[in-house]
Amino acid sequence: MMRHVLARIIGLIASLSLLVTAAFFVIRLAPGGPFDEERTILPQVRANLEAAYGLDAPLTTQYARYVSGLLRGDFGPSFKHKDVQVSELLGAGLPVSASLGAAALVLALLCGVPLGFCAALQRARVLDHATSVLTALMIALPAFVLGPVLSLVFGLRLHWLPAAGWNDGSLEQAVLPVVTLAAPVLAYSARLARTGLLEVLGSDYIRAARARGLGLRRIVVAHALRPALLPLVSWLGPAVAFVLTGSLVVETVFGIPGAGRFLVEGALNRDYTLVMGMIVVYGVITLLCNLAADLAYGWLDPRVRRY
Amino acid sequence: MSSIPAPVLELRDLTVQFASREGPLVAVAGVTLPVRPGECVGIVGESGAGKSQLLLAPFRLTASEAQVSGIAQLAGEDLLALDERALDRVRGAQVGFVFQDPMSSLTPHRTIGDQIIEVLEHHGRARGQAARERALALLHKVRIDEPVRRLGQYPHELSGGQRQRVLIAIAVACDPALLIADEPTTALDVTVQAEVLTLLAALRAERSLAIVLVSHDFGVVSRLADRIVVMYAGRVVEEGPAPAVIAAPRHPYTAALLDCIARMDDSPDAPLPPIPGQPPEPRALPAGCAFHPRCSRAQARCRSESPVLASDGQRAAACHFPLSI
Amino acid sequence: MAGSILASVGTELPRHRAALAAAVLLAVLCLIALAAPALTPHAPGTIDLAQAGSPPGLGAAHWWGTDRLGRDVFARTMQGLRVSLLIGFVAAFVSVAIGVAWGALAGYAGGRLDASMMRIVDILYALPFVFFVIILATLFERGDVLVLLAAIASVGWLTTARIVRGQTLALRQREFIEAARALGMPTAQILWRHILPNVAGPVIAYATLTVPQMILYESFLSFLGLGVQEPLASLGSLISEGARDMETASWLLLAPAGCLTALTLSLNVLGDGLRDVLDPRTRS
Numbered sequence: 001m002m003r004h005v006l007a008r009i010i011g012l013i014a015s016l017s018l019l020v021t022a023a024f025f026v027i028r029l030a031p032g033g034p035f036d037e038e039r040t041i042l043p044q045v046r047a048n049l050e051a052a053y054g055l056d057a058p059l060t061t062q063y064a065r066y067v068s069g070l071l072r073g074d075f076g077p078s079f080k081h082k083d084v085q086v087s088e089l090l091g092a093g094l095p096v097s098a099s100l101g102a103a104a105l106v107l108a109l110l111c112g113v114p115l116g117f118c119a120a121l122q123r124a125r126v127l128d129h130a131t132s133v134l135t136a137l138m139i140a141l142p143a144f145v146l147g148p149v150l151s152l153v154f155g156l157r158l159h160w161l162p163a164a165g166w167n168d169g170s171l172e173q174a175v176l177p178v179v180t181l182a183a184p185v186l187a188y189s190a191r192l193a194r195t196g197l198l199e200v201l202g203s204d205y206i207r208a209a210r211a212r213g214l215g216l217r218r219i220v221v222a223h224a225l226r227p228a229l230l231p232l233v234s235w236l237g238p239a240v241a242f243v244l245t246g247s248l249v250v251e252t253v254f255g256i257p258g259a260g261r262f263l264v265e266g267a268l269n270r271d272y273t274l275v276m277g278m279i280v281v282y283g284v285i286t287l288l289c290n291l292a293a294d295l296a297y298g299w300l301d302p303r304v305r306r307y
Numbered sequence: 308m309s310s311i312p313a314p315v316l317e318l319r320d321l322t323v324q325f326a327s328r329e330g331p332l333v334a335v336a337g338v339t340l341p342v343r344p345g346e347c348v349g350i351v352g353e354s355g356a357g358k359s360q361l362l363l364a365p366f367r368l369t370a371s372e373a374q375v376s377g378i379a380q381l382a383g384e385d386l387l388a389l390d391e392r393a394l395d396r397v398r399g400a401q402v403g404f405v406f407q408d409p410m411s412s413l414t415p416h417r418t419i420g421d422q423i424i425e426v427l428e429h430h431g432r433a434r435g436q437a438a439r440e441r442a443l444a445l446l447h448k449v450r451i452d453e454p455v456r457r458l459g460q461y462p463h464e465l466s467g468g469q470r471q472r473v474l475i476a477i478a479v480a481c482d483p484a485l486l487i488a489d490e491p492t493t494a495l496d497v498t499v500q501a502e503v504l505t506l507l508a509a510l511r512a513e514r515s516l517a518i519v520l521v522s523h524d525f526g527v528v529s530r531l532a533d534r535i536v537v538m539y540a541g542r543v544v545e546e547g548p549a550p551a552v553i554a555a556p557r558h559p560y561t562a563a564l565l566d567c568i569a570r571m572d573d574s575p576d577a578p579l580p581p582i583p584g585q586p587p588e589p590r591a592l593p594a595g596c597a598f599h600p601r602c603s604r605a606q607a608r609c610r611s612e613s614p615v616l617a618s619d620g621q622r623a624a625a626c627h628f629p630l631s632i
Numbered sequence: 633m634a635g636s637i638l639a640s641v642g643t644e645l646p647r648h649r650a651a652l653a654a655a656v657l658l659a660v661l662c663l664i665a666l667a668a669p670a671l672t673p674h675a676p677g678t679i680d681l682a683q684a685g686s687p688p689g690l691g692a693a694h695w696w697g698t699d700r701l702g703r704d705v706f707a708r709t710m711q712g713l714r715v716s717l718l719i720g721f722v723a724a725f726v727s728v729a730i731g732v733a734w735g736a737l738a739g740y741a742g743g744r745l746d747a748s749m750m751r752i753v754d755i756l757y758a759l760p761f762v763f764f765v766i767i768l769a770t771l772f773e774r775g776d777v778l779v780l781l782a783a784i785a786s787v788g789w790l791t792t793a794r795i796v797r798g799q800t801l802a803l804r805q806r807e808f809i810e811a812a813r814a815l816g817m818p819t820a821q822i823l824w825r826h827i828l829p830n831v832a833g834p835v836i837a838y839a840t841l842t843v844p845q846m847i848l849y850e851s852f853l854s855f856l857g858l859g860v861q862e863p864l865a866s867l868g869s870l871i872s873e874g875a876r877d878m879e880t881a882s883w884l885l886l887a888p889a890g891c892l893t894a895l896t897l898s899l900n901v902l903g904d905g906l907r908d909v910l911d912p913r914t915r916s
Binding site: 203204205207208209210211212213214215216218222223226227300 | 366368370391392394395396397398399400404406408411412413414415416417425426429430474477478
């Protein structure tokens with residue numbers, strides 16, 4: 001088991017290095033710099049600015065400097081907000097995004113998984129069909145549709161909740177964005193839980209367990225639950241990535257000062273360091289979550305564990 | 308006058324039907340099967356003969372929901388009238404089941420020990436340390452080596468034969484009066500088959516366990532059975548004491564099945580005669596005797612009139628022109 | 633192969649009433665989108681400030697109202713629908729093609745080639761797809777539809793590749809593949825004649841589910857301003873505009889939002905139905 005974990009961690013570091021390297025070189029090699037959008041600058045001034053940002057050194061040197069900076073937690077200064085360090089921006093935005101994302105994930109799983117299981121146990125009856133329809137709807141509604149609509153209905157028309165804003169994460173501000181972000185994850189979780197349980201309940205060993213007279217409750221809890229969770233667990237890595245990308249939209253729609261919004265603005269402004277910083281952070285989070293999901297999968301299925 | 312002991316399992320005029328898009332599918336049609344305590348009944352027939360459904364349906368263990376009519380009693384208790392919870396108390400405790408594929412009958416992510424102890428605890432036979440000791444004793448009884456180590460192992464760490472023996476241990480853990488084994492050796496190697504059958508014979512002798520052994524393999528059944536029942540297309544076509552049926556079958560189908568088995572005294576070049584044709588689809592049963600299209604002795608009467616199971620007390624055959632004694 | 637798939641779809645799909653309804657809805661949407669120029673006298677780009685911001689009405693000059701520049705909402709929404717459909721289908725086709733080729737090759741080759749090819753998939757899976765679009769949007773003109781297509785398709789092939797690789801791995805062990813190899817059949821032929829027909833079922837089912845995914849990706853990008861640019865409209869950019877003005881002119885949000893929802897919903901339900909019919913793994 002330890003060997004397995006070690007191998008995965010090494011893989012993670014390799015992926016991350018590849019990611020950082022690829023991102024660095026491609027963005028650096030792209031035409032157009034942060035100054036292209038603004039008014040034309042005298043070549044002399046441009047040369048000075050480039051020197052100040054270290055853009056005049058050969059690429060490999062820039063790369064080495066950047067990586068050593070990363071390891072120290074220094075992402076460099078923002079190209080757009082020139083007096084601000086990227087790490088400051090990230091430091092301000094990440095906690096907001098993290099709490100939003102975490103709340104959404106927890107809500108989605110806590111509601112979705114039991115819903116999916118109940119639907120499976122009530123197969124082809126009312127609850128099952130209703131769940132099917134509800135989840136189909138939630139999957140088809142992207143955050144940029146659901147968000148504005150919820151904001152319109154509950155904020156602007158019914159006045160039950162604030163239509164936008166964050167206000168340092170007060171509960172009523174958080175409801176709409178968290179629900180918007182959680183909806184598709186909830187839907188997928190419910191579906192995966194449902195199919196997972198249905199598939200397991202149809203297997204031979206469940207029939208054999210019934211033949212031993214173990215009741216339905218015992219069978220579901222002790223024999224069916226763990227394997228039923230497997231499809232869900234293997235999806236959790238992508239689920240986190242999903243929440244990360246979703247947060248871009250949710251933060252934009254509801255005006256939340258999170259890291260996702262910085263990424264979008266950075267892309268629109270060709271702010272290299274900010275964009276790269278975000279990508280590295282997202283990459284790390286996603287890879288770590290994939291690793292955690294892998295390990296959880298291994299724990300759930302002893303056949304994998306023994307490798 | 309000796310009193311005949313009450314049967315452990317009483318199936319009378321049992322009919323099992325499944326719903327399908329084209330209407331009800333009759334898998335078992337009016338079969339009567341009493342099983343006495345300590346008796347071993349072997350049920351033989353090709354796939355689709357209804358032999359498994361006959362025994363699984365009264366206990367609601369069929370793959371899809373079946374409609375069962377007739378009489379099905381276990382130790383006098385009406386199985387068809389029991390609700391799911393009551394049936395749970397019967398399954399595993401008063402009747403044990405052993406299925407065909409040992410790998411797919413054990414829960415892959417739970418240890419052997421957990422699965423044995425669970426049955427003991429659930430049916431209230433033992434708890435905690437006592438349950439563990441009984442589990443070890445059971446493993447020992449079914450001749451599993453290193454029982455202590457095995458308790459902590461997972462199913463995939465055991466061989467096929469060992470898994471089947473564990474399943475037998477689980478099936479008899481609560482000392483049921485009846486064991487139903489549905490093709491218990493089909494998925495095993497020949498040498499392992501012999502071990503499993505020997506084990507079943509030993510258990511039967513020790514505990515006066517009644518066994519119903521379902522198989523398509525006459526050879527397997529003949530090792531263990533006191534009585535043989537041959538089924539075809541959902542009906543019983545022959546039954547009688549095992550040695551008698553094997554030595555002198557009355558129904559042409561039984562004879563044909565026996566002919567398929569290679570014997571020691573056969574010449575190595577002699578071809579094994581297969582039975583021509585296929586077993587009929589339940590939806591498309593031939594008129595008259597269901598076997599007549601494949602029977603070398605079929606006559607006009609066979610094509611129009613369905614034969615009745617005629618018994619002489621010991622043996623019975625459903626044929627208009629049974630083979631001579 | 634194609635014949636049997638069509639046959640099974642033709643007989644079994646009608647039994648899924650939801651999928652059938654979805655197919656009908658989808659057909660209607662496509663028809664209306666394509667026929668829109670004939671259905672309305674207004675062109676999507678015509679600015680008419682005098683009529684700006686008028687609400688929808690059945691008898692009104694503009695059925696679905698106008699936006700802040702006086703452009704007809706129905707015409708613009710239909711244009712957006714056409715753009716979204718085009719990008720969605722083309723990107724889905726391309727990404728499925730790439731995914732099938734990649735997955736079949738990796739699964740069939742096995743060993744180190746398989747491991748490295750799938751490692752690439754894993755790495756790419758870990759990257760947020762926005763990254764690719766950012767790069768491409770930075771390298772090329774933002775709003776270039778081809779760039780957008782390439783960016784979206786470049787992410788969508790990953791899951792297809794995984795599915796096809798899994799299926800190919802399983803098929804590779806089967807006896808008929810060994811037989812073909814023993815007969816000396818070249819690899820390309822084995823892939824084309826034996827492997828691909830057998831993965832066609834799940835691939836087609838999955839491909840139908842890829843289309844709404846692609847449409848959603850494109851809308852997502854256009855919503856954020858990284859996708860389709862003015863004067864061209866896609867449902868995503870229209871929703872973004874609508875969200876801005878929704879307090880006073882909620883129809884500007886609801887029209888494109890409703891279209892997008894109907895589109896993705898019908899595609900998802902249809903895809904689910906096809907998957908039930910064509911993918912043997914999901915048969916209950």
